Amino acid sequence: MKKTLLSLLIMIIIFIGIDNVSAASCYMCGNTGNATYTWADDNPNTNSCSVVSKTQEECSGTYSAYACYMCGGSNNATYTWTTSNPNANSCSKVNKTQEECSGSSSYKKVTCGAKTEVPAALPVLVKNFINALKILVPVILIIFGMLDFAKASMSGDDKGISESRNKFIKRTIAAVIVFLVVTFVQLGFSVLGDKGSEAIACVDCFINGNC
Numbered sequence: 001m002k003k004t005l006l007s008l009l010i011m012i013i014i015f016i017g018i019d020n021v022s023a024a025s026c027y028m029c030g031n032t033g034n035a036t037y038t039w040a041d042d043n044p045n046t047n048s049c050s051v052v053s054k055t056q057e058e059c060s061g062t063y064s065a066y067a068c069y070m071c072g073g074s075n076n077a078t079y080t081w082t083t084s085n086p087n088a089n090s091c092s093k094v095n096k097t098q099e100e101c102s103g104s105s106s107y108k109k110v111t112c113g114a115k116t117e118v119p120a121a122l123p124v125l126v127k128n129f130i131n132a133l134k135i136l137v138p139v140i141l142i143i144f145g146m147l148d149f150a151k152a153s154m155s156g157d158d159k160g161i162s163e164s165r166n167k168f169i170k171r172t173i174a175a176v177i178v179f180l181v182v183t184f185v186q187l188g189f190s191v192l193g194d195k196g197s198e199a200i201a202c203v204d205c206f207i208n209g210n211c
Helices: 002-020 121-155 158-192 198-208
Strands: 025-029 036-040 049-052 067-071 078-082 091-094 109-112 116-119
Touching: 109 198, 116 121, 116 198, 121 158, 121 198, 158 198
Parallel strands: none
Antiparallel strands: 025 036, 025 049, 067 078, 067 091, 109 116
């Protein structure tokens, strides 16, 4: 008798437990581009809602079909956060968050060496600065030499002309040396960049833009 009552009690407990188990599911209402998710026992709207495979934690709030699209080349790319590809010919989807997906390629990261990542704009800025110095320094040295020589010539002082001529020649030689040294350094790191150490590859990235 006791066993019968115990078995009956167990069956009642199991029945109550099964009856109380939530049959709730995740319902997606609206289209995939602008859907809302609801965790409910019954379909809140049979005309616009359908069951989807989501856990209760995932089934909340709204869904955004937005993605980040990169348009243009890697060096001058622009990023757009939108629901569809703005231009199938020149834009492609990239793995970026909404915060990262804005503006220009300065938000993009490139590899400096084998592992180190740096903002894409930084190597470009350094490379342009070095190239500007490579041109401007020789030009300034030559201009100063020409001005000194012109002043000495206008004064009519033979000794001053001779000194200015020598100074002009020295500045011209210095200008050529500056240009050649920078050029050969860039060329050397460009050749060794792919074969050398990570440090060499990183320097090549900054002075030549080979990232």
